[in-house]
Amino acid sequence: MITGELKSQIDQIWNTFWTGGISNTITIVEQLTYLIFIKDLDETETRNERMSKRLNKEFTPIFGADQQDFRWKNLKEMDVNERHAIFSNTVDGIFPFIRSLGSEKSLFSTYMKGATFGISKPAVLDQVMEKLERLDMSNQDIKGDIYEYLLSKLEGGGTAGQFRTPRHIIKMMVQMMQPTLEDTISDPAAGTAGFLVAAKEYIDKHYDVTELDKHREHINKDMFSGSEFDATMLRIASMNLFLHGVEEPNIIDVDAISKDNDISDAYTLILANPPFKGTIDKESIAPGLRNVTDTTKTELLFLALMLRQLKKGGRAAVIVPDGVMFGSGKAYTSIREEIVANHKLEAVISLPSGIFQPYSGVSTAIIIFIKTDNGGTDNVWFYDMLADGKSLDQKRNLLVDADVFEAFSFGDIEDGLSAVEDLKNLHDKFNLPDIIKRFASLKYPKQSTEAQRKRTDQSFLVPFKEIKANDWDLSINRYKEIVYEEVEYDEPEIIMERLRKLNEERGLLMKQIQA
Structure with missing residues (x-):
């Protein structure tokens, strides 16, 4: 900000x-x-x-x-x-x-x-x-x-849940998904192309010049795609990608969840923060999407769209409003069941409600899933992000050193700090390094400690059966155990004696004032 x-x-x-x-x-x-x-x-x-x-x-x-x-x-x-x-x-x-x-x-x-x-x-x-x-x-x-x-400053800015995603959250999501030169990456709600630009920066950083040159045509023409129906955003997104070395940005002019968008089985990675609380006319919705979730709510239809657009084995990291996680309506439960039962849900990361301040205090979460078409969800990793490195009020002031914030938010876990005590102090204000490191460890179950974590910890695993038994509820509060500290109070007689003495002191003070 x-x-x-x-x-x-x-x-x-x-x-x-x-x-x-x-x-x-x-x-x-x-x-x-x-x-x-x-x-x-x-x-x-x-x-x-x-x-x-x-x-x-x-x-x-x-x-x-x-x-x-x-x-x-x-x-x-x-x-x-x-x-x-x-x-x-x-x-x-x-x-x-x-x-x-x-x-x-x-x-x-x-x-x-x-x-x-x-x-x-x-x-x-x-x-x-x-x-x-x-x-x-x-x-x-x-x-x-x-x-x-x-x-x-645009008139109506922020309506229909259209808020720019904080860049450090984008970078964290990109780092977790680790895009490769073989990927075809899309954002169906591209906006200014923040996710796509961050993915390009990640690739530029993790591959040498020779490898990048070898894949130059793929990078320029096919690797980065998206959709956006606002003419101003289309130009801004295109210019943004062009300036980051993508010569022919593939941002299409279409309402992503409408009948006009017929793209399917096209991408290996989707990164997105689709509009919250928006709606679309039933007649305009692409028919296949309503087969997955019969609704006009954009946040649900975009999830159905991503499942359609991903290739088998493709993966997605998406920001959704909390209501998607626990909504009891049929449309909500059906999309959650589709992702958990018919594909592979890997992670749910609960975000602090101040993430989108000063534009909105909406509570959100990141969900990470893989399209399989035949299930595969075993244990879902939950993480309760409590601090993102900035104050959660409208000012959103930085709480950690700017250089450390920049390095850690893009996954450079070992840069800047090494002492365990420093890392502990950092974590209290900035959870992103811990999230990136723990999520990466899930690829190596024998080395990961996540299976041993308790429900009172900041991260833990929840088995498929438990999620199914809870009507596919994905809100972290459903599974997290809260430890309440026991508070001891004095006996009533002691409290009454304390009050009596206070009354005596007050009476003496009143007499002094009157005198």
């Missing part, structure tokens, strides 16, 4: 648009996104140039010899009117250039065709660029926070 100086800087840019006569919120968000994209393109080009010199290796430049005026570092040095003319030029200016990025028939190119320049006054463009130049957006987290803050 943006706070302090950064929030103030974004607000100043916002006010520049308003005072310059641009008051439409969507227009401001889009124009700022384009400018951030243009700035990022130049920064990406600069990094590639440096790497090319260092490694003595050729690279394909983003900007041609006759397009150097489109680079941010050159634009910011231009005369105000000259710069505005480059932005306004609809034939061979900067916007025709960014619309041409990506292959001619790519979805990225399709969505960028709608990108148009909407700042009519040269002075407004000059002031906005000057203020953007002061923003340090080298950190991807900051960039994500800026997007979050911009999107929160």
